[in-house]
Amino acid sequence: MSELITNIGELMTQDREQGTRRKAAVVLEGERIAWIGDAIHAPAADTVVDAQGRAVLPGWVDSHTHLIFAGDRTAEFEARVAGESYKAGGIAVSVEATRAASDYDLTRLGLGRVAEAMSQGTTYLETKTGYGLDVEEERRSARIASTVVDEVTFLGAHLVPQGIDADAYTELVCSEMLEAVRPYVSWADVFCERGAFTPEQSRRVLTACRAAGLGLRVHGNQLGHGEGVALAVEFGAASVDHVNFLTDDDVSALAQSWSGWDGAANAGRGAGVRGTVATVLPACDLSTRAPLAPAKRLVQAGVPIAIASNANPGTSYTSSMAFCVATAVLQMGLSVHEAVRAATFGGALALGRESGEDVDGQRAVGSIAVGHRADLHMLRAPSATHLAYRPGVPLTAAVWRAGVHAV
Numbered sequence: 564m565s566e567l568i569t570n571i572g573e574l575m576t577q578d579r580e581q582g583t584r585r586k587a588a589v590v591l592e593g594e595r596i597a598w599i600g601d602a603i604h605a606p607a608a609d610t611v612v613d614a615q616g617r618a619v620l621p622g623w624v625d626s627h628t629h630l631i632f633a634g635d636r637t638a639e640f641e642a643r644v645a646g647e648s649y650k651a652g653g654i655a656v657s658v659e660a661t662r663a664a665s666d667y668d669l670t671r672l673g674l675g676r677v678a679e680a681m682s683q684g685t686t687y688l689e690t691k692t693g694y695g696l697d698v699e700e701e702r703r704s705a706r707i708a709s710t711v712v713d714e715v716t717f718l719g720a721h722l723v724p725q726g727i728d729a730d731a732y733t734e735l736v737c738s739e740m741l742e743a744v745r746p747y748v749s750w751a752d753v754f755c756e757r758g759a760f761t762p763e764q765s766r767r768v769l770t771a772c773r774a775a776g777l778g779l780r781v782h783g784n785q786l787g788h789g790e791g792v793a794l795a796v797e798f799g800a801a802s803v804d805h806v807n808f809l810t811d812d813d814v815s816a817l818a819q820s821w822s823g824w825d826g827a828a829n830a831g832r833g834a835g836v837r838g839t840v841a842t843v844l845p846a847c848d849l850s851t852r853a854p855l856a857p858a859k860r861l862v863q864a865g866v867p868i869a870i871a872s873n874a875n876p877g878t879s880y881t882s883s884m885a886f887c888v889a890t891a892v893l894q895m896g897l898s899v900h901e902a903v904r905a906a907t908f909g910g911a912l913a914l915g916r917e918s919g920e921d922v923d924g925q926r927a928v929g930s931i932a933v934g935h936r937a938d939l940h941m942l943r944a945p946s947a948t949h950l951a952y953r954p955g956v957p958l959t960a961a962v963w964r965a966g967v968h969a970v
């Protein structure tokens with residue numbers, strides 16, 4: 564089955580060759596993009612969608628979420644609104660509620676959050692464990708996560724639970740817990756921060772998870788200057804996320820990590836000399852009243868950035884990538900093109916899915932190009948600029964995921 568989407572007012576492909584086109588059309592064939600060109604030259608197809616001059620972009624790639632949780636942390640949010648600052652310890656509240664929830668409820672909650680994201684244009688999602696924090700509960704979270712999202716990250720090193728020594732817990736994460744989650748996850752992450760895991764403990768986690776064949780990610784430099792970024796670069800992590808507090812050395816190290824990379828030659832996960840993407844989390848910064856991550860400074864230094872929702876009950880209870888993009892433009896100083904790029908191609912880059920076909924035969928996501936997965940987001944607006952020009956307005960008109968009408 565083929566489908567022609569024609570009369571597209573603005574097609575922002577985020578593909579190097581295609582760029583942003585006007586009066587464009589796209590043909591989808593099964594799960595892939597088969598043709599891109601001028602609307603007047605569009606070939607025939609089995610079905611036709613008239614975009615009526617609306618904008619079309621790649622579906623959002625949300626590369627950082629924590630969707631497997633139960634319970635509610637409104638009280639913590641209210642305390643923060645009243646002036647308290649965010650502390651990692653709040654994670655324990657979600658751990659207790661998550662442990663008490665049935666498999667059915669955790670799955671239902673996870674699927675509901677994915678559906679909420681998809682209804683706003685998100686077509687590719689990563690999520691993390693990290694509200695289980697013992698061997699069986701982390702295994703359960705990883706298993707359930709693997710049934711609801713595209714990419715699963717092991718975050719046993721999210722918080723040291725009460726009643727266990729930090730080093731002993733780190734050892735557990737690196738051994739039995741890692742073994743328990745291994746069948747369900749392809750990534751590992753560590754919260755390297757004051758109140759969570761020290762650089763030394765983080766190093767142990769990254770070393771063990773790398774040895775187990777997992778790709779690496781780091782929660783770093785969220786609450787203060789620290790070693791998260793340096794550690795992420797040293798370990799060749801695919802991304803370091805939050806990055807609110809950066810020294811010039813951190814920024815240079817991130818830029819330097821991409822110096823041997825040629826996007827065309829080193830396509831796909833695990834190939835070539837990939838650097839570390841800096842993932843900024845605008846909604847989290849607002850919700851915790853943190854200094855905004857210096858997204859523009861990173862872009863100017865040549866560091867590839869991603870924008871993600873960080874959907875979680877503590878620091879960022881939103882699935883809206885459009886809100887994150889609007890914030891990145893209005894508050895972080897990115898151009899609309901840069902922000903949309905970070906929320907699509909950037910997310911794919913942070914997950915090693917930006918080009919080529921992976922060993923599992925999965926197609927590239929995050930940009931609109933022939934052969935890529937047909938993940939498209941049509942706006943109820945003539946251009947992507949409206950995402951920032953009309954912040955907070957639900958602009959999603961239609962969503963295709965792998966060629967299927969999702970919204």
Ligand SMILES: N=CN[C@@H](CCC(=O)O)C(=O)O
Pocket residue numbers: 629651653654657754782785847873875876877878879
């Ligand atoms: N910073 C660490 N983890 C999450 C917050 C988790 C929570 O507070 O529940 C984050 O990315 O912000």
Ligand SMILES: [Zn+2]
Pocket residue numbers: 627628629782873875
């Ligand atoms: Zn997070």
